[in-house]
Amino acid sequence: MRLLANLPSRVLTSRGWGLVITGVLALLTAQVLGRRDLLYVGVLLVCLPLLSVLMLRLIKPRFTVERKFAPQTMETGFTSTVTLSVRSSGPLSGTVVMQERIPARFGESPEFHFPSRHPSAQGASHYEYRLRSSSRGVYDVGPVTAAFTDPFGLGTSRHTLGGTERLVVTPAPLDLPHSPLTGARGADGFAATRRNANPSDDDVMTREYRAGDPMRRVHWAATARHNELMVRQEESVTTPEATLILDQRQARYSSGFHSAFGVENDDGTSLLFSPGFEWAVVAAMSITAHLLERNYALRFVDETGAPALRSSVSAPWPDDEEHQGQTGIHNVAEGLAALELSPDPAKRTTTRRTSRRAASPSRSSQAGPNRFTPFGDPMMDKLATYKHRxxxxxILGAITAAEARDLAAAAEFGSTSFAILVADRPQDLHPVMEILRAAGWHAVAVSPSADLTAAWTYFDSPGAASASTAKTTVPSAGGWTGGRA
Incomplete structure (x- = not known):
């Protein structure tokens, strides 16, 4: 039995090999003893497994495989339920052992038998299993491989059924507390806009009655105070806006012990990331969700002023930089799933995306020597367009003092300007902090092990993040957020 178990099983099963070996022994015995009956038995025992293999090769299996994820897009740390529906559209006999191919980081590939114990009325067998990942990315799930055997269990044949489906694992946003940034601000950064947009009886704006005003807008309390007919002056509600910059350069996240490194995915592509950049990605996702859930319209750009998700293979709309509502949260999350560090801003092209989508015409038409300059004229011109809106x-890496001076001028374009710098040694960024704060930025430096909530609430400290003598760093939390295994 141990000998049979060690024989190759890609063509014959253990039972098939047993018949072949027995048949060969019968043929040898027939040759020695001159027994014709043993000769017939030996030929039968050898030919039967071979005929089974030939039948499996000639009869191609026809299966329909459908795969669904619930949810379709999964956040890190959560699970997604995969439902497989397998249906045979041709003659089938014998046992079929199937296996779903999944990336190695998800564990062992699940196995199941077809048909299931309780197939549907249409003959489909349904199977479920769960996937969980602690790392963001885009993973190909499938196809199904099946091992077919003949009715006698002598031969075996493996076939690939169906195709693959893409599972997108997005960074999970962290809950951020209310802050002066989003607590009661309107489009101009002041609480008054929000109050006027939703007036109460005490602070509603009124004016004198004009011919043609509907009587339903008459404010009777104001009419009694002014002894003349007054009506409510309704103001249009303006959507508050914000701009988020995410530094994506490898050189700014690759200093010290936590240098940038790559990981080889199952599809052969290599993604560049680092603990510091993973912290920045989670921060960008959390801030995006925090703002969009509060009805902000968000502009999301990189350090050159271009759309932040333009180089991500998972972005549904890579050239979009404006996001709003739940749709915006979903689009940003999918785009951040496969966002990686850029080795060189001048080389940030669509080469990684050409296999899945064509390069954007608008992107290829851009020109100019400052196109990829970090914090250069293209970014400043774009920010100036939305000045004080x-x-x-x-969210930056360990930028240099020269880059800090280039970025410092952007402080005047925001109603308030906040900067979070991520570095292995945040205490070394004190000169950069001085430059940014002197220009009006509220700035803080953190390490990849810092708590994002602490960094966010740090801006609430009265004057702490803007004074030149303020504390520079946020304490670590014992482990970096959003990391890869």
């Missing part, structure tokens, strides 16, 4: 937030 909401807060400006920047």
């Amino acid at each position: 909401g807060p400006l937030l920047a």
Whole structure:
């Protein structure tokens, strides 16, 4: 039995090999003893497994495989239920053992038998299993591989059924507390806009009655006070706005022990990331969700002023930089799933995306020597277009003093400007802090092990983040957020 178990099983099963070996022994015995009956038995025992293999090769299995994820897009740390529906559209006999191919990071591939114990009325067998990932990314799930056997269990044949489906694992946003940034601010950064948009009886704006005003707008309390007919002056509600900058350069996240490194995915592509950049990605996702859930319209750009998700293979709309509502949260989350560090801003092209989508015509038409300059004229011109139309937030790596001087001028374009710098040694960024704060930025430096909530609430400290003598760093939390295994 141990000998049979060690024989190759890609063509014959253990039973098939047993018949072949027995048949060969019968043929040898027939040759020695001159027994014709043993000769017939030996030929039968050898030919029967071979005929089974030939039958499996000639009869191609026809299956329909459908795969669904619930949810379709999964956040890190959560699970997604995969439902497989397998239906045979041709003659089938014998046992079929199927296996779903999944990336190695999800564990062992699930196995199941077809048909299931309780198939549907249409003959479909349904199977379920769950996937969980602690790392963001885009993963191909499938196809199904099946091992077919003949009715006698002698031969075996493996076939690939169906195709693959893409599972997108997005960074999970962290809950951020209310802050002066989003607590009661309107489009201009002041609480008054929000109150006027939703007036009470005490602070409603009124004016004198004009011919043609509907009587339903008459404010009777104001009419009694002024001894003349007064009507409510309704103001249009303006959507508050914000701009978020995410630094994506490898050189700014690759200093010290936590240098940038790559990981080889199952599809052969290599993603560049680092603990510091993973912290920045989670911060960007959390801030995006925090703002959009409060009805902000968000502009999301990189350090050059271009759309922040333009190089992500998972972005549904890579050239969009304006996001709003739940749709905006979903689009940003999917885009951040496969966002990686850029080795060189001048080389940030669509080469990684050409296999899945064509390069954007609008992007290829851009020109100019400052196109990829960090914090250069293209970014400043774009920020100037939205001057004082909401807060400006920047999530940066360990930028240099020269880059800080270039970015410092952008403080005047936001109603308030906030910067979070991520570095392995945040205490070394004190000169950069001085430059940004002197220009009006509220700035803080953190390490990849810092708590995001602490960094966010740090801006609530009266004058702490803007004074030149303020504390520079946020304490660590014992582990970096959003990391990869």
